[in-house]
Amino acid sequence: MLPPFNASMVLPPYIGESPTTSATMSPYKVGFLQFVQQFATSRPRAELLNGLIAYREALRNIGITQGFQWFDGSFVEDVEQSRGRPPADIDVVTFAYGPRYDDPEAYRDWVQQNKALFTPSETKRLHNCDAYFVDLGRVSPHTLVDHTRYWFGLFSHQRATALWKGMVQVSMDSDDIEARKVLQNLQFDDQEGDNA
Numbered sequence: 535m536l537p538p539f540n541a542s543m544v545l546p547p548y549i550g551e552s553p554t555t556s557a558t559m560s561p562y563k564v565g566f567l568q569f570v571q572q573f574a575t576s577r578p579r580a581e582l583l584n585g586l587i588a589y590r591e592a593l594r595n596i597g598i599t600q601g602f603q604w605f606d607g608s609f610v611e612d613v614e615q616s617r618g619r620p621p622a623d624i625d626v627v628t629f630a631y632g633p634r635y636d637d638p639e640a641y642r643d644w645v646q647q648n649k650a651l652f653t654p655s656e657t658k659r660l661h662n663c664d665a666y667f668v669d670l671g672r673v674s675p676h677t678l679v680d681h682t683r684y685w686f687g688l689f690s691h692q693r694a695t696a697l698w699k700g701m702v703q704v705s706m707d708s709d710d711i712e713a714r715k716v717l718q719n720l721q722f723d724d725q726e727g728d729n730a
Contacts, residue, residue, distance in 0.1 A: 536564045536572055540572065543612035545700030547690065560690065560700030561604050566590075566708035569605065570716055577722045578620035578633075582609060585662035585716050586624050589651070590706065593628065596648050598704055599628020601670060604688035606701035623658055626665040627685045629704055634671060641672070 540546045549558040574580045588601070607625030614620060616644055635641040650656040657665035668681045 535712055536562050536568055537700070538572075539612045542697055542699070543616040544697060545610050545691070545702070547698045547700050558648065561606075561703035562700060563602075563703045563705075566704050566710050567713045567716065569702055569704055570713040573609065574621060574720060575715060576614070579609070580717050580720055580722070582621060582662045583713075583717055585660075586626070587717070588709055589626070589657060589661035589663045589665060590710055592651055593630070594706065596644075596651065597633045598628070601628060601706050602703050603628045603630075604685065604701050604703055607664065607712050609665045610701055611692075611699065623662050623664050625689060626657075626663045627689070628667045628706075629682075630667070631671040632669045683722065720727065 535549070537546055537549050545560065547553065547560050548555075553559055570583055575584055588606075592649070604627040604629070605624060607621070607623070608617075608623040609624040611621075632641070633644060635644065645652055650660060651665075652667050654664055654666060657663045666685070668678070668685075670678070673681065691698055
């Protein structure tokens with residue numbers, strides 16, 4: 535279940551009375567369709583979501599199919615109300631398995647060949663995603679914990695205010711085709727930017 539924004543205009547960091555139940559804590563696990571239905575509330579947001587769909591498809595096309603992504607940053611906040619502007623991009627951290635190569639040089643070559651999908655400045659330029667990748671098959675358990683600590687710490691709080699907030703988790707194997715259809719059928723009032 536994906537909760538609505540709270541009074542602070544962010545996803546709540548947890549649902550219910552206490553954050554002691556892991557099932558009610560962020561990141562909230564949902565399908566991509568539900569994510570799109572909740573956040574495609576304006577033309578600028580729909581354009582960002584189209585970029586995210588293209589980014590997810592590009593990752594799957596190079597063999598990244600098992601894993602999940604965290605969506606966070608201002609896109610999962612009500613920045614239109616709190617800051618008077620639409621979100622500029624979608625922050626994405628992908629935790630997934632890349633292809634298995636016995637030869638480390640072959641893996642490095644694969645990364646180099648797909649550099650545009652692993653370089654945040656390029657993912658932002660091409661897909662409007664400030665995107666980062668953690669290869670679950672190539673990091674030790676200690677390093678994985680460290681990466682998770684870093685990304686969760688960075689994105690579970692607003693940098694300027696330290697406000698605790700939630701984020702969203704979506705499987706790489708999700709309902710992107712249905713989500714794309716929803717985005718294609720949206721109509722917006724150009725004067726207000728709201729979903730008509």
